[in-house]
Amino acid sequence: MSGPTGVVERLTGLVGALRAHGVRIGTGETVDAARAMEALGFADRELLREGLAATLLHGPAQRSVFDPVFDLYFPRGVGAPDEPSADRDELRARLATALAADDRALMARLAAEAVDGLGGYGSSPESDGWSAYQTLDRLRPQTLLAGVRADVRRRDGDADFADRLLDDEIRRRIDAFRAMVGAEARRRVAERRDRDEIARRAVRPTADRVDFLFAGRDQLAELRRTVGPLARKLATRLAARRRRAARGTIDLRRTLRGSLSTGGVPMRPVLRRRRPARPELVLLCDVSGSVAGFSDFTMLLVQALHDQFSKVRVFAFVNRIDEVTGLLRHGTADPEGLSARIRAEATLTGWHGSSDYGVALGEFAERYDDAIGPRTTVFVLGDARTNMSDPNLPAVRRIAERARRVYWLNPEQHAQWGTGDSAAPSYAGLVEMHECRTARQLGALVARLLPV
Numbered sequence: 001m002s003g004p005t006g007v008v009e010r011l012t013g014l015v016g017a018l019r020a021h022g023v024r025i026g027t028g029e030t031v032d033a034a035r036a037m038e039a040l041g042f043a044d045r046e047l048l049r050e051g052l053a054a055t056l057l058h059g060p061a062q063r064s065v066f067d068p069v070f071d072l073y074f075p076r077g078v079g080a081p082d083e084p085s086a087d088r089d090e091l092r093a094r095l096a097t098a099l100a101a102d103d104r105a106l107m108a109r110l111a112a113e114a115v116d117g118l119g120g121y122g123s124s125p126e127s128d129g130w131s132a133y134q135t136l137d138r139l140r141p142q143t144l145l146a147g148v149r150a151d152v153r154r155r156d157g158d159a160d161f162a163d164r165l166l167d168d169e170i171r172r173r174i175d176a177f178r179a180m181v182g183a184e185a186r187r188r189v190a191e192r193r194d195r196d197e198i199a200r201r202a203v204r205p206t207a208d209r210v211d212f213l214f215a216g217r218d219q220l221a222e223l224r225r226t227v228g229p230l231a232r233k234l235a236t237r238l239a240a241r242r243r244r245a246a247r248g249t250i251d252l253r254r255t256l257r258g259s260l261s262t263g264g265v266p267m268r269p270v271l272r273r274r275r276p277a278r279p280e281l282v283l284l285c286d287v288s289g290s291v292a293g294f295s296d297f298t299m300l301l302v303q304a305l306h307d308q309f310s311k312v313r314v315f316a317f318v319n320r321i322d323e324v325t326g327l328l329r330h331g332t333a334d335p336e337g338l339s340a341r342i343r344a345e346a347t348l349t350g351w352h353g354s355s356d357y358g359v360a361l362g363e364f365a366e367r368y369d370d371a372i373g374p375r376t377t378v379f380v381l382g383d384a385r386t387n388m389s390d391p392n393l394p395a396v397r398r399i400a401e402r403a404r405r406v407y408w409l410n411p412e413q414h415a416q417w418g419t420g421d422s423a424a425p426s427y428a429g430l431v432e433m434h435e436c437r438t439a440r441q442l443g444a445l446v447a448r449l450l451p452v
Helices: 007-020 027-040 045-058 060-073 088-101 104-117 132-139 141-156 164-194 195-202 219-227 227-246 252-262 291-304 325-331 334-346 357-367 393-402 423-427 439-449
Strands: 280-284 311-317 322-324 376-381 405-410 432-437
Touching: 007 027, 007 045, 027 045, 045 060, 060 164, 088 104, 088 132, 088 141, 088 164, 104 132, 104 164, 132 141, 132 164, 141 164, 219 227, 219 311, 219 334, 227 291, 227 334, 252 325, 280 291, 280 357, 291 325, 291 334, 291 376, 291 439, 311 325, 311 357, 322 357, 325 334, 357 393, 393 405, 393 423, 405 423, 405 439, 423 432, 432 439
Parallel strands: 280 311, 280 376, 376 405, 405 432
Antiparallel strands: 311 322
16 A cells, blocks of 8 residues: 555554544445555545544444544644644734634644744653644634624624524534644644554543543433444344243253154153243432433433333332332433433432431332332342442342342442442442443443343
8 A cells, every 4th residue: 555654553553542432433344444544545634534434433432432542543744744833813814814704724723833943841852742632722712702792793794693593604614713723732732652552541542431420421322322223223132032031941851852863862852832921110210410421321321122021110210219200201312301300309318418328228128018029120220329328238138139130330439439438338239230431331231131
């Protein structure tokens, strides 16, 4: 393959970084990407970007990872620009013109010039040397809004946008420029340091790899949009497991009896057929604090899988527990409002607002004893932090004795279990507890643990 020196290494580095972020790329796809590079060349960088994205990615959701990684491995240039940087006022004037015209190519060049002229720091070879924050703090592109608005008015007239819509559009362009500055700064840091390490640490992970406890509002909204595809994938896996399980195990007595006609050789194994019976599922969900995002996502996922079970009942708690099965059934139409609806319509707190696992689990064992039977699998969702209150282990033991299986999904790192007010080790001594920090982990656990 022809191309600049080191292009093969850059392509393999790009593929390795994408794999580290959970993008599944095979050898064949990598070969296709190399052929695309050879056919497209390097004169048009954006054309190369789209060609590699088309050969390596499996859906638009992966672009949020691909684009910043591509910028690291295939920059506009290696190192700083050769031309002397313009001063701050000239950069601001040229940036205002680019924003008014929505000229993305010029904005990208100005981002490189801005980082070069305003973002450098330190003098030692070991220093990172470039800062997007420092660049934007000195350039202050957000203060150009009024001037850009006036320029657009003069350019396009008054008929196209209302003031507020025009301001929103200009803000989007400014945000796009800020993202270009961030990508340029990361690229320069990567050229000085380990590019692979920067790609692993500085690039935002895909939604299914975001830690539930640290996910922001936008990330949680993106996670909710993945519930449907994930549920369909899990339903297919569960159906396959159910078909395999329905075949049954070997009936040794009948197999040996049948082998008498073949001289004792079991030519035709006889299987003990299972009666198909869909299991029952009960969810006990802590909806307090940062754990609420994890519980919301899991509740929505289970609701999307409700056809796989004969009965699904969902209970939410903080320090009181209440059934929210009906709220969840209607909440699939408005997943973002599910948490607020549960808090508004369910009785979840008593005289204080802090979580209390002991009281909530004890109340469940007393009030909802009929929810658990020999066919019931119970999932407890929560970090097991009791605020130094009694964990009420007898209530958990009673639930475990009545249910077929009890699993506890904990969104905290395993290393944090037992620290501070965490009663995770005590609960883990009674029921099976699993670390479940991301949607990817949750999908794997659900596929493995759900009964068939």
